[in-house]
Amino acid sequence: MLLIAGLGNPGSQYASNRHNIGFMAADEIHRRHNFSPWTKKFQALIADGMIDGEKVLLVKPQTFMNLSGQSVGEAMRFHKIALGDMSVIYDELDLASGKVRVKIGGGSGGHNGIKSIDAHVGKDYRRIRIGIDHPGVKELVTHHVLGNFAKSDSEWLEPVLDAIAANAGYIVKKDDAGFMNRVALATGGKAEKASGEKPVAKPAGQSHIRQARAQKPAVNIPKSGPMADMLNKLFGKKE
Known part of the structure; x- marks a missing residue:
């Protein structure tokens, strides 16, 4: 059995917070893959189902974010799930809005839910981070993460x-690169646009490859002689 945990805070007042994007992702996986109804266990809402032939336990801790490890740890110990078989989905301030990155182990990046899980079960699990962007200054972080999405x-x-739910099969296969690639392709650069990275407009009928290539300099090519032959090879023969 594999475990996928989405992090957030319980209660309707937090439902639309940026900090709850892990819950949102878990809900979408639950819906798309026809998991069992949510039930209360392990200080969490849990559901089980199958993704690409693998049995998966979906967990939404109800302990509030800072104590997420209590709930996740209970579920892992009860089902004897190894760290390498667990994935945690959560918000990441240091990624542009909508960008998705996966890593195994590493630091918490200041995320209290991840700090709690690290303390309770260890660090070597799969971390699926969804960018919510940084407000710019440390003093605004709490307001930002506990604020609702616009x-x-x-x-x-x-x-x-x-895209995360549609490609959850890559999570259970532990194909991190495949998962990130598929999500990036499915979202079509919307994250970059949201973060203010404006794509360069591509002229009609011109490929992005041609647009990126430097223009050839204008060169007066002699009509005959060895130099003419060499320059014709480099820049093309003018008619």
């Missing part, structure tokens, strides 16, 4: 959550 965020939020 209506305009739906342009990238819905496609990202859908």
Whole structure:
């Protein structure tokens, strides 16, 4: 059995917070893959189902974010799940909105839910980080993560959550590169647009490869002689 945990805070007042994007991703996986109804156990809401032939336990800790490790640890010990078979989905301040990155182990990046899980079960589990962008200054972080997504965020939020759920099979196969590639392809650069990285407009009928290539300098090519032959090879023969 594999375990996928989505992190967040319980209660309707937190449901739309940026900090709850892990819950949102778990809900979308639950819906898309027809998991069992949510039930209460391990200080969490849990559901089980199958993804690409693998049995998966889906967990949403109800301990509040800072104590997520208590809930996740209970579920892991009861089902005897190894660290390498667990994935945790959560918000990441240091990624642009909508970007998704996966790593195994490493630091918490200041995320209290991850700090708690690290303390209770260890660090060598799969971390699926969804970017929510940084407000710019440390003093605004709490307000930012506990603030609700804006209506305009739906342009990238819905496609990202859908792509994570649609490609959850790559998570259970532990194909991290495949998962990130598929999510990036499915979201079509919406994260980059949301973060202010504006793509360069591509002229009609011109490929992005041609657009990126430096233009050939204008050269007056002699009509005859060895130099003419060499320059014709480099820059093309003028008619």
